[in-house]
Amino acid sequence: xxxxxxxxxxxxxxxxxxxxxxxxxxxxxxxxxxxxxxxxxxxxxxxxxxxxxxxxxxxxxxxxxxxxxxxxxxxxxxxxxxxxxxxxxxxxxxxxxxxxxxxxxxxxxxxxxxxxxxxxxxxxxxxxxxxxxxxxxxxxxxxxxxxxxxxxxxxxxxxxxxxxxxxxxxxxxxxxxxxxxxxxxxxxxxxxxxxxxxxxxxxxxxxxxxxxxxxxxxxxxxxxxxxxxxxxxxxxxxxxxxxx
Amino acid sequence: xxxxxxxxxxxxxxxxxxxxxxxxxxxxxxxxxxxxxxxxxxxxxxxxxxxxxxxxxxxxxxxxxxxxxxxxxxxxxxxxxxxxxxxxxxxxxxxxxxxxxxxxxxxxxxxxxxxxxxxxxxxxxxxxxxxxxxxxxxxxxxxxxxxxxxxxxxxxxxxxxxxxxxxxxxxxxxxxxx
Numbered sequence: 001x002x003x004x005x006x007x008x009x010x011x012x013x014x015x016x017x018x019x020x021x022x023x024x025x026x027x028x029x030x031x032x033x034x035x036x037x038x039x040x041x042x043x044x045x046x047x048x049x050x051x052x053x054x055x056x057x058x059x060x061x062x063x064x065x066x067x068x069x070x071x072x073x074x075x076x077x078x079x080x081x082x083x084x085x086x087x088x089x090x091x092x093x094x095x096x097x098x099x100x101x102x103x104x105x106x107x108x109x110x111x112x113x114x115x116x117x118x119x120x121x122x123x124x125x126x127x128x129x130x131x132x133x134x135x136x137x138x139x140x141x142x143x144x145x146x147x148x149x150x151x152x153x154x155x156x157x158x159x160x161x162x163x164x165x166x167x168x169x170x171x172x173x174x175x176x177x178x179x180x181x182x183x184x185x186x187x188x189x190x191x192x193x194x195x196x197x198x199x200x201x202x203x204x205x206x207x208x209x210x211x212x213x214x215x216x217x218x219x220x221x222x223x224x225x226x227x228x229x230x231x232x233x234x235x236x237x238x239x240x241x242x243x244x
Numbered sequence: 245x246x247x248x249x250x251x252x253x254x255x256x257x258x259x260x261x262x263x264x265x266x267x268x269x270x271x272x273x274x275x276x277x278x279x280x281x282x283x284x285x286x287x288x289x290x291x292x293x294x295x296x297x298x299x300x301x302x303x304x305x306x307x308x309x310x311x312x313x314x315x316x317x318x319x320x321x322x323x324x325x326x327x328x329x330x331x332x333x334x335x336x337x338x339x340x341x342x343x344x345x346x347x348x349x350x351x352x353x354x355x356x357x358x359x360x361x362x363x364x365x366x367x368x369x370x371x372x373x374x375x376x377x378x379x380x381x382x383x384x385x386x387x388x389x390x391x392x393x394x395x396x397x398x399x400x401x402x403x404x405x406x407x408x409x410x411x412x413x414x415x416x417x418x419x420x421x422x
Contacts (some may be wrong), residue, residue: 012356013352020349
């Protein structure tokens with residue numbers, strides 16, 4: 001029965017992931033703000049969610065595996081495969097960035113053209129630069145097997161990707177809003193004490209829940225690991241039987 | 245003659261499955277099987293009925309969908325209609341597309357949570373419940389069949405050893421309970 005429950009939950013959760021990120025992106029796309037009014041947002045946000053999600057998990061996983069001594073269960077191969085997914089989704093996100101630029105030019109809408117030119121070369125060029133470097137360029141080093149099987153490189157890249165995805169949200173929200181149709185509305189963003197407090201607080205709250213979970217529940221579902229070890233141990237069993 | 249219960253230990257799930265097939269062939273009664281992880285094909289070997297939990301999940305989903313429709317109709321149409329972006333919300337049909345995400349998410353929410361709760365209730369599990377394993381080894385690497393001994397204990401022991409049992413423990417059944 002528990003297998004059936006897991007199966008139905010997986011079937012419900014997969015479309016939920018797509019729907020949640022699609023709808024979040026619609027919150028932007030249904031507005032008429034140049035830079036937000038984009039039909040590529042749903043797939044772009046879904047790819048970005050997988051990308052940043054894997055990077056976040058990679059960061060926590062590398063630490064947890066060391067702290068809880070799970071090296072024999074979470075192997076280097078798991079980390080390598082996650083790195084490959086980070087590389088692929090990073091490239092998809094990169095394609096989305098370039099498509100956005102192309103469509104802004106191709107649409108012939110001067111507001112869109114200005115929004116994207118200003119995004120890349122205006123006063124917030126540095127945010128766009130960090131977003132591009134951290135999200136699109138940095139995961140490309142995972143093409144090299146030596147680098148993607150290195151724990152230190154994986155850890156650094158996962159942190160860099162997390163920061164890059166923060167810059168992506170910063171670019172989407174701040175650079176689209178700091179210019180408006182009225183010159184009197186042109187402004188620069190300066191975070192208030194509360195903005196910074198919410199940001200730090202959200203990290204603290206996340207870590208609180210994560211550490212409470214890690215403290216009170218098994219970090220790895222042991223019963224599931226046993227059944228997987230069993231099936232991957234089949235070869236060993238055949239070998240043992242043939243020697244008897 | 246009073247029958248005893250047997251706790252038969254195995255150290256491999258393939259041997260366990262074969263043993264269960266042989267025990268079933270001989271028509272001996274199995275009370276319960278304890279394993280350290282979900283063994284594929286065990287439910288079929290024991291002749292358990294397929295679970296109906298996915299039917300329940302569908303019903304729970306339908307309940308969630310209905311709750312979402314009624315909720316959004318009450319909030320956005322009946323109780324407090326608003327004119328959002330030049331689109332007044334006086335009719336459910338016309339404003340329904342904006343409620344689709346809520347309907348979908350409430351469907352998933354109800355189906356997932358109620359299904360897991362049902363699973364725990366049917367498995368008689370709740371927080372801080374004491375484990376019912378007769379042998380603590382079944383949480384590590386051993387598989388245990390709890391079965392009735394039949395009339396001839398020695399014959400049974402020989403038969404079980406042949407199926408690959410590691411150890412057989414006779415549990416005296418307390419008849420005073422009945």
